[in-house]
Amino acid sequence: MEKLKAKIRDVNDFPSPGIVFKDITPLVQDPILLRECVAALIQPYKGKAITAVAGMEARGFIFGSLAAWELGVGFIPLRKPGKLPYDVQRIDYDLEYGSAALEAHIDAIKAGDKILVIDDVLATGGTARASCELIQNLGGEVVACAFVMELGFLHGRDVLAPYPIHTLISY
């Protein structure tokens, strides 16, 4: 996983002063590492009963849709407000650098669906926790949350305590 770390770039003071932003664009531009990264993300869930992968806009779309493809299941986009065209359910939450909201189509998940949640970064856990609650509010079951990296000093794991977590890299 050191190879992955080497391709994640620190950008200081983005998007606001004091934040060290973990930029995954060098990683996703590397075709071999991108494949290795997605393979490692989905490894614990191969052969498990997963109905769909859900990913959060925007970076969760990159890893989530590739993971869905590899697992042979569909992808559910959890989007920023006002982007989904049909009827939505919404959830509001806080993150490391502000507050935000996500929406899902009301027919994206059926009762009993088993959902794997995928994103690039687990920071405060606000985004992932809200995503899990949105999925549950629509009747789905969250099987686990998988992330490329975890910012351990922000204790997102505690916020996500009710859910199994899989991360590839920790800072």
Ligand SMILES: O=P(O)(O)OC[C@H]1O[C@H](OP(=O)(O)OP(=O)(O)O)[C@H](O)[C@@H]1O
């Ligand atoms: O654990 P948290 O503190 O909630 O932070 C993690 C979230 O923050 C980033 O998304 P962001 O909202 O910046 O959106 P983006 O993917 O569109 O850049 C990241 O992609 C995660 O979704």
Ligand SMILES: Nc1ncnc2[nH]cnc12
């Ligand atoms: N420090 C960080 N770098 C990249 N994405 C983030 N999402 C929340 N905090 C982040």
